[in-house]
Amino acid sequence: MSPTVSPPPALAARSTRRWLALSVLALAQFLVVLDASIVNIALPVLGEQLGMDTVALAWVITAYVLPFGGLLLLGGRLADRYGHRRLFLVGTAGFIAASALAGLSMTSGMLLGARALQGASAALLAPAALALVTQLFPQAKDRTTALGIWGGVAGIGSAAGVLLGGVLTAALGWQAVFFVNVPVGIIVVLAIPRLLTRDPASAPSRLDYPGAATITGALVAVVGALSAVEQVGVVHPLTLGLAAAALVLGVAFVMIERRAAEPLVPLTVFRNRNLSAGNLVMLLVGAAMVALFFALSVYMQSVLGYDALTAGLTQLPLAGALVIAAGIIPGIVGTLGLKRTLVGSLVILAGGLIWLAGSPADAVFAIHILGPSILIGIGLGGAFVTATQLSVDGIDGGEAGLAGGLVNTSQQIGGALGLAILASLATARTGALHSAGISAADALTSGFSWVFLGAAAFALIGAAVACFAHREAMPEGTPEGTPEGTLTAVMPAGATY
Template identity: 80%
Template sequence: MSTREALETGPQHQTVPRSTHRWLALSVLALAQFLVVLDASIVNIALPAIGEHLRMDTVALAWVITAYVLPFGGLLLLGGRLADRYGHRRVFLLGILGFVGASALAGFSFSSPMLLGARALQGGSAALLAPAALALVTQLFPGAADRTKALGIWGAVAGVGSAAGVLLGGVLTAALGWQAVFFVNIPVGVLVIVLVPRLVSRDQTGASTRLDYPGATTITGALFSSVGALSAVEQLGFGHPVTIGLAVVALLFAVAFVLIERRVADPLVPLTVFRNRNLTSGNLTMLLVGGAMVALFFALSVYMQAVLHYDALTAGLTQLPLAGALVIVAGLAPGIVGSVGLKRTLTGSLLILAGGLVWLASSPSDAVFVLHILGPSILIGVGLGGAFVTATQLAVDGVEGGEAGLAGGLVNTSQQIGGALGLAILASVATARTGALLAEGVVSADALTSGFSWVFLGAAGLALVGMIAAMFSRTGR
């Protein structure tokens, strides 16, 4: 059976369509993906209110983010393989059920341990549903043209979710309190739980291979340790013993994982999958785009509130032009790919993204939104919209149906690890730059602005490196 035939038949090589209403099914699955991406950013603006209500200091508040990212990034590959093994719809529904329950628990939290535990459960549940959902999308649309359109929508959801998190976080916190950023997940999640069984057919017999438990343990340990080390960099610095220790543990786990995968009969991640140049190039590009995006939204939100003195609601509303440009371009991206090719669309999008970030880096400490921020925001939205769509499509290009969950886990892992890496490194660079200027007697607002400018320039650098990685893909029109 050819790669294309295997991909079109799905993980169980079935010929029966997964849905008779596949575009509606895609919309419902995209809602779940939107919640997953949204929850990584919507909490940011609500953190001060959470800290005041639950009496959490700055270090503890950072763990509200980390408690979600650690299990999410650490369990994604395992989640993808579980979906391949036990059925994509089954694992997806298990994940969304856990996500809704954890969101309710977070909203009702009356102590910091309860909130952190709920966030960890949210992250673990997201690691199950995200790769399973992407695998279902690839099965719903076996044809090349329709799949391009579907993945265009999927990539747009990933970008819009991150941008919308800042907007919705400000609106909900200002209007209803910090609990609303968690409770908003419940009605949407329940809708997904009700509709998916009606729109997507039952899973057929799962893969006959045994799950690689040693590989699952070591890769999960490596991802947990690496994300933990990156989070420690942001909170403790590069030279702190905790940071160094976690980095060493991550390296040891990674070496053990590679050795195991080379020897077991049914590996968790067949290393031969990286012979697919498009998959490798797409994941590397997504890693770098994820790093640029997370660093951008973090720095832009703080810059607007700490330097320009916008309140939470205003800071959120200013993200609308960026999000709007992203949505429009993501909708147009499939047509552009059909005209000029996937590689050209991806590299062009990354070049536009880098240009917008460099432009944003020139914003002064007394910036006027219309004069200094609106233009680069639109340009950044255009670049992100094209980059997310095409990088996602590239990362699942040519993957056989039995490895669809694995491909979904890989591309989501790349985005999460890239986000943690980009934020840790660029936030440390910004802090060092701001500290040095303050020591020289520079005014606080100017020192902060300079630090954020370095974040934007660093994010532009990541986008350009991603453009180089995309050039190594093998894809035409």
């Protein structure tokens, strides 16, 4: 077994006010996650004012998701090379500028360009932020609590998008969903240099440019292909071409990484079974969550007749349950262990989704939706916290950015995958029932039920995957980076204690 090396002391002393620093980092992460969903409610008004049809409006979402998902791994590695604080500040500054540009947009082209810049900036910001969190909290107990807050914020950002999008669009116009990022982002940029020390000096390294180019191209092609499934169908030449490009570039990336002296993504990192399991679980949780929020929002407005603001307000119980779950999960992990808590959270999530799938076309919120929403919030809160923790388990400071890029990439790819698969199933189910003479409301409801059941299936598969994690949790008080904290990172896959 290879010897382990403790991280530099500087990593454990990045801040004397680390909990305040965590809150600022989490605020930036909240904006990144929020921006993937807050725009949805504003799309109809935005399209009317800028003269964008349905296809063009889909690109408002895709223009953000493509560079975000495609550049995350590169962003994580750049942070490891040039400094996590530095790349975090660069990404946040770019995100602020892009948000202001989007709010000022007078044409569709200007808006789409701004959205692409937002996504690219988020790809620098997100992995660097998670890497800084892992450095701020090297002790197992504190890290569990910190990642509980982090995972909760990520889940809340997704749930809050619909609510805030409806409120801001109704009160201030569609521009407000972009402008809201500017003052919050400025607070982050001003606070972080005062809360975190400068990045420690690191040995110069050579960036793996061929690996960076191929993996970025592959991820962009994957996200593009999944987005194309929703817009033009599975067998359309665009979808098939992007899928083929993703496959070719993915194979090329693996071949390059196996031969590179300093690879962008050392393939040996996947020998860490917890990291591999955590990322796969995060992919499945992302798939379930994005499909859930999409279907739930449309179901409430198209079937139940809620307006955008009411649909947003109905997300409050789910968001509240998620916040509470994220707060108590660290204590549960300390009692039950990481793996059992993750599996239990995913089973609760699946149970809530299955319950929600039984909602009728004339559902009453308090009777049919409130209960499932609370269960779903509890399950999502627990799953986000524990899957994130599992994904960074055993990672030292030199690869913290890579780990952050991997887990964020898993969530983004999972979201695109889940929405593409389940939206296609729902459309097919609704179309078949409508052709059979079933009423439009009942046909739509049945289609959305399939989305909820499919999301539950993703959660249950995630629970099965979580069972393959190596261990329950690090011993209380064990610093990450000691031999106990890094054992899984250097043990061959399949090894046992």
